[in-house]
């Protein structure tokens with residue numbers, strides 16, 4: 112955008128329903144003022160205790176992103192195909208009820224610790240902490256009531272790049288067994304370059320493990336019954352972290368060369384998926400990004416040949432969990448009445464490696480008091 116965002120102005124709020132914000136822009140020298148993007152708000156529904164859930168609609172460039180205050184969940188991403196036809200490319204539900212029921216983290220912000228912690232136990236500064244075990248013998252994605260199942264507070268933010276919404280909450284000391292009051296912010300911004308930028312921050316008053324990520328399930332063909340096996344994937348990862356039968360890393364950092372995990376050159380997701388023999392088969396692996404997670408860098412690119420849609424993922428994180436919806440078995444019916452089956456979608460969850468708390472050779476996922484946790488992940492949409 113040429114010029115700077117001057118203010119986010121609220122034009123109207125109708126009877127607890129739709130609110131619309133516009134974004135006023137200071138023109139670049141010699142240019143007329145333009146409006147870049149829009150932000151609107153509506154009530155998506157109510158939780159069983161009567162708490163209203165807000166849904167924010169962020170539009171800019173050619174994309175529309177919807178985010179709600181329950182679970183800081185992305186409910187929709189609309190992006191055009193190569194002929195300009197806009198379609199929703201993420202799995203989810205048509206209404207809040209679906210999200211309130213049991214589902215595998217569709218679109219959710221996951222935390223306090225995304226991915227697995229072995230046996231639901233860890234020791235930090237000499238103290239042992241016990242978490243709920245909710246995935247075989249391990250803790251997965253923050254426990255029984257993680258960040259995906261709570262109401263967040265939302266606030267529109269003046270952001271130079273476009274419409275932006277910040278969701279915040281305090282995760283109290285002891286929540287799901289984790290130490291320290293953790294103040295968390297997750298900011299969603301949609302830029303004129305068709306990017307969805309997610310910026311996470313957190314501070315704590317006691318040392319705590321932390322690993323925040325977004326768990327969107329993508330199918331770049333749009334709302335379809337077709338699996339993602341024909342999508343082509345590139346991952347900037349020469350290594351991965353092998354796991355045991357409960358999906359806990361062994362601690363080894365192994366090369367992808369010669370394995371079905373080598374996506375260093377663009378390859379169809381389905382090309383080697385049959386090489387996995389353990390049910391439910393498919394990809395569910397943490398890739399060690401070549402960037403090392405030191406600054407925002409390209410982690411992967413996915414191309415869907417029929418529609419021409421391309422999604423690029425950049426992140427400041429050292430790892431990405433590539434998951435092909437192996438546990439989807441047709442029992443969940445989502446948007447437009449579509450039953451979500453195995454390999455219906457892929458997730459690229461930018462994060463620290465699973466079970467980092469038990470592996471001194473993995474990048475540390477512990478936040479100390481006085482320090483600020485940050486994580487930035489950008490999804491950029493285009494066509495080819």
Ligand code: BGC
Nearest residue numbers: 215216226395432434438460
């Ligand atoms: C995990 C999968 C899990 C899925 C849904 C992914 O991040 O790696 O094993 O089934 O989330 O919970």
